[in-house]
Amino acid sequence: MDAIALRREFHKYPEVGFTEFRTASKVVEILKSLGYEVIYGAAALDPQSRRGVPSEEELEAAYNRALAGGANPKIIEKMKGGNTAVIGILKGKRTGPTVAFRFDMDALPIQESTDLDHFPQSSEFRSKYEGNMHACAHDAHTAIGLSLAEKMSDQNFSGTLKLIFQPAEEGGRGAYSIVKKGMADDIDQLFCLHLGLDVPLGEIYGGSKDLLATTKLLAHFHGVPSHSGISPEKGRNALLGAATALLNIHSLPRFSSCPTRVNVGVLEGGTAPNIIPQYAKMIIETRASLAEINNELEKRVRDIIEHSAAMHGLRYEIEVIGEATTLVCDENMIATVLEQAKNTRGFDSFKEYYNFGGSEDASFLIRRVQECGGQGTYMVIGTPIAAPHHHQKFDIGEDAIPMSVELLERIAKRTLHVREG
Known part of the structure; x- marks a missing residue:
């Protein structure tokens, strides 16, 4: 699977929170093709616990646009009304812990630049949905998650791998509904990540603090x-x-x-x-x-x-x-991230805590995991960005994508006790 090509595909079809019909349908198709059990639609979140759901008119327009853009009609039928969460579950060949990774899928209501110095424009993967744009690297996060799914699809591990593809991170609207559905209750370790945030390529933070x-x-x-x-x-x-x-x-x-x-x-x-x-x-x-x-x-x-x-x-x-909500990352989870980053090509600067200073609804997922006796962390992976997050010229350095896939694969294999050889 070409993670960079996949990222560019998602970038061309950006969908804002709870309208990620096309994106989510592609995620479902790929996960199913890799042998994952896939839970999606209202089965993956509590519809009544969603925040800031678009109007029925907006949802209907986005649904029809997704159909016109190639979304699988049988899949998105179950997502009607904006129930666009997807959970992929894969059981290993041996018993063991449940390890999860969370990836956000939504875009922003921003008109993307048409200037020729904007790389997605010059490379012909600029947004096809005028007024919507991936300006916060969620397109890359989704591609990384699917590439990780492929890397682990041989099931040669102990335990259960759970991949959470979350709608509506922007504005803190989607994670709470996944928590209320009980999707975090069985997780022993949860890893969340974000690319960019003014962190240079090669640098990684194993955890985050000062989330508001x-x-x-x-x-x-x-x-x-x-x-x-x-x-x-x-x-x-x-x-x-x-x-x-x-x-x-x-x-x-x-x-x-x-x-x-x-x-x-x-x-x-x-x-x-x-x-x-x-x-x-x-x-x-x-x-x-x-x-x-x-x-x-x-x-x-x-x-x-x-x-x-x-x-x-x-x-x-x-x-x-x-x-x-607020968030405290578990120190041994941070240590696991940094230990595996030191063995991953491209990383050369290793730090414990990123001073976040903003808010992230992954906090609800991590808190729930911790309440149920598990552990979690929110890592930040460096990449050069062309403009600030949520800017019409935002773009990431794509070299960080394969590095991130390799890192998450190492983390998954380490925590799921993969036998070498």
């Missing part, structure tokens, strides 16, 4: 429309209520116990200058290095929304559209 707990909220404000000149007093201005909430949210104090973040990223409302806005929406995120502080910050944001709505005579609703 986060909550993403969508607030709806409902008012009463009226003529802004003739009868402004009869209206209830939803946009003004949302703006009141915005200013007060950004006035929240910092916490002395840990770093915190709060941001209103979207504020929309109104239809014309002479109409009192009937509706407004606001998207907010909170973050903190301690889960309990993030919970308190979220509570304060909710209180502000409630009272801002009351001040202006509005109704409101709040949805959780994304979430992640």
